[in-house]
Amino acid sequence: xxxxxxxxxxxxxxxxDAVINCSSSKALYSVHWYRQKHGEAPIFLMILLKxxxxxxxxxxxxxxxxxxxxxxxxxxxxQLSYSGTxxxxxxxxxxxxxxxxxxxxxxxxxx
Amino acid sequence: NxxxxxxxxxxxxxxxxxxxxxxxQDMNHNYMYWYRQDPGMGLKLIYYSVGAGITDKGEVxxxxxxxxxxxxxxxxxxxxxxxxQTSVYxxxxxxxxxxxxxxLFFGEGSRLTVL
Numbered sequence: 001x002x003x004x005x006x007x008x009x010x011x012x013x014x015x016x017d018a019v020i021n022c023s024s025s026k027a028l029y030s031v032h033w034y035r036q037k038h039g040e041a042p043i044f045l046m047i048l049l050k051x052x053x054x055x056x057x058x059x060x061x062x063x064x065x066x067x068x069x070x071x072x073x074x075x076x077x078x079q080l081s082y083s084g085t086x087x088x089x090x091x092x093x094x095x096x097x098x099x100x101x102x103x104x105x106x107x108x109x110x111x
Numbered sequence: 112n113x114x115x116x117x118x119x120x121x122x123x124x125x126x127x128x129x130x131x132x133x134x135x136q137d138m139n140h141n142y143m144y145w146y147r148q149d150p151g152m153g154l155k156l157i158y159y160s161v162g163a164g165i166t167d168k169g170e171v172x173x174x175x176x177x178x179x180x181x182x183x184x185x186x187x188x189x190x191x192x193x194x195x196q197t198s199v200y201x202x203x204x205x206x207x208x209x210x211x212x213x214x215l216f217f218g219e220g221s222r223l224t225v226l
Contacts, residue, residue: 002153030211041201041217042154049211087153089215097142097161097205097212098169101154 022088
């Protein structure tokens with residue numbers, strides 16, 4: 001079942017912060033985050049494997065609440081290059097290494 | 112490294128025609144996937160493969176077929192093309208060695224239009 005992402009779209013000014021949420025109705029083994037720019041392929045950001053785990057690099061981080069089957073992506077001090085569509089992909093327990101993607105969140109960062 | 116290579120990048124088909132989208136990866140990944148992406152709908156899994164000779168259906172397999180005779184290649188066949196198959200198709204591969212699916216490496220995509 002497709003995970004639900006919120007918000008569907010967000011507009012920021014450079015330097016502002018944003019949070020993108022991903023929620024699933026099934027028990028999860030992992031959550032992935034990808035960013036896609038218009039006309040390009042999705043690019044991997046990070047995988048979260050354990051409950052409560054938080055990972056990140058640079059000013060982008062994420063958390064994974066295994067009990068609530070939810071993940072959040074945090075973008076801090078946004079840069080123009082952060083613009084794009086963000087997708088979460090969820091892997092259910094026993095799903096044989098299949099990722100199910102949400103519909104995406106369109107993030108626009110303006111100067 | 113070429114990574115994941117898809118051909119063709121663009122194609123226009125007439126209703127009822129058939130074609131094959133090619134996908135090759137040079138990372139020796141066992142897992143390969145085909146997704147389709149429609150505007151506002153995210154990526155939908157069509158078929159996937161966990162190794163040569165092993166394939167399985169994803170969420171939206173109807174109208175498609177796959178084969179996996181080698182580790183490198185995972186072609187997607189469209190039989191009797193329909194307008195509903197107009198989409199952007201992405202091939203991806205991964206190495207699940209560390210647990211879970213592992214990072215997906217995507218090809219650049221193939222934009223297919225059925226008229």
